[in-house]
Amino acid sequence: MHFEIVDESRYDEVLNYLRNHFHDEPLNVAVGLFKKGQTCQLLENYDMDTMRDGYSIIAIDPDTNKIAGAMLNAISSLGDPELELERMKCIDDIEFHRLMGLLLRHNSDAQLFRKYNVEKIFELRILSVDSDYRGRGLGQELVKRSEELAREHGFTVLKVDATSFFTQKILEKFGFETVKTVVYHDYRDADGKYIYNTPPPHDTYKIMTKVLSNEPVHV
Numbered sequence: 503m504h505f506e507i508v509d510e511s512r513y514d515e516v517l518n519y520l521r522n523h524f525h526d527e528p529l530n531v532a533v534g535l536f537k538k539g540q541t542c543q544l545l546e547n548y549d550m551d552t553m554r555d556g557y558s559i560i561a562i563d564p565d566t567n568k569i570a571g572a573m574l575n576a577i578s579s580l581g582d583p584e585l586e587l588e589r590m591k592c593i594d595d596i597e598f599h600r601l602m603g604l605l606l607r608h609n610s611d612a613q614l615f616r617k618y619n620v621e622k623i624f625e626l627r628i629l630s631v632d633s634d635y636r637g638r639g640l641g642q643e644l645v646k647r648s649e650e651l652a653r654e655h656g657f658t659v660l661k662v663d664a665t666s667f668f669t670q671k672i673l674e675k676f677g678f679e680t681v682k683t684v685v686y687h688d689y690r691d692a693d694g695k696y697i698y699n700t701p702p703p704h705d706t707y708k709i710m711t712k713v714l715s716n717e718p719v720h721v
């Protein structure tokens with residue numbers, strides 16, 4: 503597998519890849535923001551902002567020259583979760599509110615910048631592996647490379663909104679710790695129906711962090 507940092511020449515290819523390989527992320531399955539192959543403009547704006555930070559990584563299969571996996575990373579600054587929550591007030595899309603609003607509210611509550619006394623946090627935002635390549639350690643490799651990249655650029659705190667049980671398992675292997683656990687089935691609408699009816703085994707969303715020491719990355 504060949505790995506590279508995403509630059510402008512790959513943006514469209516990555517967006518197209520995610521349309522076809524990120525639809526089964528558990529929160530998206532639950533709220534139905536987009537289905538396989540569909541475009542969700544709000545999500546793609548978020549993906550574009552993330553890629554423009556210049557820390558996203560893709561895995562390319564050298565045999566096909568196609569993307570096999572992606573880890574989109576970005577830098578979050580002090581005050582960003584609150585700013586984004588404010589911006590969301592202008593967005594009239596219930597699915598996007600349910601998905602992104604959940605993450606932003608819990609991030610704001612967690613007060614991570616104060617907790618770690620930093621102004622910047624390296625966020626591992628979107629992890630996706632093409633279903634043809636899953637279960638072979640590619641997700642793990644993308645996380646490892648993201649951590650190395652953060653380290654090279656001098657970041658000391660990594661954060662992930664781990665909405666998938668599989669991602670949580672990967673992160674635990676790398677020494678990430680859980681700052682906050684949100685149980686999806688704790689949320690019900692006015693009729694008592696689950697708002698986040700995620701497929702098993704994805705029962706929780708966890709905010710997970712890792713404070714970097716000078717040790718190299720290994721599992």
Ligand code: ACO
Binds near residue numbers: 524640
């Ligand atoms: N069943 C059980 N355990 C699994 C499975 C599975 N289907 N897939 C992954 N795991 C667990 C295993 O514990 C595995 O470790 P092990 O092999 O030592 O047992 C660990 O995850 C790592 O597996 P990888 O092979 O490195 O992961 P993979 O390349 O399959 O990618 C990923 C995992 C990215 C979650 C993939 O399933 C995917 O793209 N899912 C859809 C999108 C998604 O949910 N993304 C994550 C959302 S959270 C976020 O983006 C930050």
